[in-house]
Amino acid sequence: MAMSEWELIVDREVCLGSGLCVGATKGVFELVDNRSRPTASQCSPDEAVMLAATSCPAGAIRIVEASVGRTIFPDEEG
Numbered sequence: 001m002a003m004s005e006w007e008l009i010v011d012r013e014v015c016l017g018s019g020l021c022v023g024a025t026k027g028v029f030e031l032v033d034n035r036s037r038p039t040a041s042q043c044s045p046d047e048a049v050m051l052a053a054t055s056c057p058a059g060a061i062r063i064v065e066a067s068v069g070r071t072i073f074p075d076e077e078g
């Protein structure tokens with residue numbers, strides 16, 4: 001069974017505009033008005049996207065399993 005698509009959410013209030021996530025992924029994020037945002041509403045599960053989320057210095061990136069609305073990162077159970 002294929003993995004569920006990911007929905008990406010960037011909190012533009014806390015994003016620092018570093019552009020790390022833009023550089024670490026291929027066309028998944030873009031800087032608009034010096035803040036990151038996803039370029040599409042959903043993306044395929046991708047190690048580079050997870051790495052961008054986990055290494056965002058502001059903790060601004062949330063990853064949600066789109067089909068069930070479950071947050072994959074950050075881990076809310078920890």
Ligand code: SF4
Pocket residue numbers: 010014015016017018019020021022035036052055056057058059060061
């Ligand atoms: S890595 Fe985080 S702080 Fe930097 S641009 Fe992306 S979302 Fe913003």
